[in-house]
Amino acid sequence: MSSPSSPRSSVAISFGSPASESGVTRLDLNDILVRHPQAAFLMRIAGDSMRQAGVDDGDLALVDRAQTASHGQVVIAIVNDEFVCRRLHRRGGDVRLQSADPAYPDWVPGDGEELQIWGVVTHVIRPLAA
DSSP states (O other): OOOTTSOOOOOSSOOOOTTSSTTOOOOOHHHHHOSOGGGEEEEEOOSSTTGGGTOOTTOEEEEESSSOOOTTOEEEEEETTEEEEEEEEEETTEEEEEOSSTTSOOBOOOTTOOOEEEEEEEEEEOOOOO
8 A cells, every 4th residue: 555655647548457447438539629519620730849839740630720829729720821739829919929949930921911810729749759
């Protein structure tokens, strides 16, 4: 038996006993991850500007186009006719797209430019190292 100060681990979703089939149910990732099925898309991330936010090159981003983006969320936006993944900064009149890496500059809409949010990144899927 472990003492209260010793490290512990747990499983968030129980699958029952491995010795029996009881309690085992099939999981549907659509039911678990997708809030708006008609507006959900998977996009492959290219680049490392959001690595410090947990979004790496090659990851699959689950994007919800029906969700309204708010300050601090990671979004897919359209900048110069290209998709970019950045964190939305929206405070008062200050609206910009921020990289998680300070080596990449913020994108601030210029005169006549409108910030086009394509969708909100809700989950990131990546393979574990082999």
